[in-house]
Amino acid sequence: MPVMTLAEIDATGRKAARGCGCPWGLAEEAGKSARWLASHGLPGAESLAALLQDNEGCCVGTGKPCALALGASLADRAATIDDEPVRTAPVADPLLVIAQMGCAADALHRSFLLEWHGGRAIVGRHTLSFEGSAMASDMTCRAIADPDNRVPPSPASRTVAGQAWAALEALAHRVLVPASDASRAGAGAGLQDND
Amino acid sequence: MEPHTAPLTPPLRPPSQVMRLARMGSAHQSRLSFMRSLLRSLKRENWAFDRPVWSVDDHGVGHAVYRAIGPRRTYSLIAFAHDLPDDMRSDRVIATAWDATFALFDGTPDKDDIARLSRNVPKQEAGRISDRELSLSRANRSVRLWSHVVDRLAAGQQPDAEQINAVGYLMRTTAVYGSGKFGAADRAVLAGRTIMGAPFHAEMLAVWLIRSFSLDLVEHMARVRGGDRATRIAAPLRHRLGIGNSTGLGMAPFLVNHPALLNAWMTARETAIARVRALPDAPPAAQATFRRRLEQARENAADWRSEHPVQIPRLEALRADLDLLADRVAGGALDTEAPWDALMLWSAKALTLEGQEQLASLILEPHGDLVDELTAEMATDEADSFRIEGTMTVAALRSLISRDYDWAIGIDHDAADRCARFWYVSEEKLEPRLGQRHEEPGAEREQPLDISRAVHALDTALREEDNATLIADFLLRRAEFRHTVRRVQIGATRPYSEIRENLIDSDLLPIDMLRCKLAFFGASRFDPRSDRWVRICLYRNAPFPDDLATMPEDEWA
Structure with a gap:
């Protein structure tokens, strides 16, 4: 299985989501979510690859927001989430919602409890506790008291499932512009370099 | 209550003056530049330096290790020297072979590390490094100056000062990758470290040690040629040699991203x-x-x-x-x-x-x-500024736009010259490029560097919204604006976050973006080779590792 840096998981995740048709802003959340999950030992690149492959294009405008879009919307409102549970529409994969609330917890120094059929997760600044399994379900999210843990996860590289990584790279490839005479000439002056 | 004696904080020059490309493209290095702050720190902490490995043959092929040994940590530059035919020498990032290739190692490498790196570092982007490495880079010789210096030193003579001044370096780097690229340690690995936590200090340390390697290699080749007659470059000339660098469009989006x-x-x-x-x-x-x-x-x-x-x-x-x-x-x-x-x-x-x-x-x-x-x-920890504050109202976001982006709202982005360019990433080498929107294919795969146009479009869309609407609700319907909303919010408390310029204008000079960043590195002698790539000199007149302790502090730049 390939070993990838967290920066590579972030960048490839972002480009893959964009390649799938997501707007750039949401694609940025996709990369950050994959990175966050991987840093906490969860299958971030794999979850994102599965979502992007299932979606066959971005959910935006279809009226059926995917886990990425729902998670982004929930995280956008994280500052006002209190102990009253907020319920989401059903999502195929709770991990991508958890990741975005995890990023929000990091930024806001707050903690949230997320629950779904099959599991629960608590995210706080730099922390995650996860029970059960990720399965399709609606979710609830509420704020809880801040757990006292401030050690960030290791920034070391992580192994990624080969098939998932290949899928992300194939999607990421779609944001690239094929080589042309113009692109080759574009960056340099075309001068001799033996001087 | 004690009287407050701290000096009043004087007003800073406003972003409307500072964040224009004509001025950013006139930037000069300063005491705050990363090369200078790095050498000050290394000197103040009495870092020691050595070269535990020199294994280079008579053809100039082999490897060497340079160590920087500090009170808490040691870093090592592993240099691989190659025998590159002249017809393969290209400074373009799309080259595939170089005179020398390098990795900066976190610690002291053992034989296995060097063997592993010898299989990967010479291949650069096509190879793979690990969490133990902090940067990956390569350099080519200045053929003209290199031959002259080898000839002179081999004959027991000093090189010509005029030629050294004219070129300024024996080798120029063509890319210095760090921060999690090609397997190298993630930026977060360095974030908390005293010296290497500063931006680009790891890359600047690598370049400084590459400079020593370039001197050692040229003197080695002179000894091979001249034997006992050969001499070394004397100190006054020696310090005038920095490291060259060619930088192209690949670096330009960095300041925007x-x-x-x-x-x-x-x-x-x-x-x-x-x-x-x-x-x-x-x-x-x-x-x-x-x-x-x-x-x-x-x-x-x-x-x-x-x-x-x-x-x-x-x-x-x-x-x-x-x-x-x-x-x-x-x-x-x-x-x-x-x-x-x-x-x-x-x-x-x-x-x-x-x-x-x-x-x-x-x-x-x-x-x-x-x-x-x-x-x-x-x-700065960029994660702190990533989250969108969705509880902001449309009215509040609009007032941020009118405060910070008045310069963008007045531009007619539909005019052909105002949207003449598009930024993209080329399939060939995964490098940023700038295309002509009205003449070249690929604009549908544009990178989001069209900031002024995007903010203009956001402002237009927000005019259709109720002032009290929450941004979270707006973005649920209009996700295409997430990227731009994030930028505007980042700027809310960060007045110098945005280059106040239309980056897709026909008049854009990308070298202005490069120069601003390179001046923060500490580069000098900017020599544009076109409107989109530039040669520079790094560490000209700087101390070498063996005289950092004895030379006056920070007097060289």
């Missing part, structure tokens, strides 16, 4: 300038330092060459500006009240942007005690 970091850098520099301007007088010691540094700047401007039609007149103007400045100082400008502020005010009317920005850097020189601490503020 890292708005919080750009804000941190610009805020540090502007704060430093403002602190000096607030000083009531210039004591004799400060005056002496300023005069000495001004003379160095004049010498640098006199030696600085370019054949580019944009840079030639700028250089002439800079030399004239520095003459005017020297006259002004000789006429007693430093003996007035608030002399630094007065000089800055005078320069805004009397000098070109090149001269104004050179002066802004020069007034920091006598004031290390006042400004050097600001380098600690130049790193």
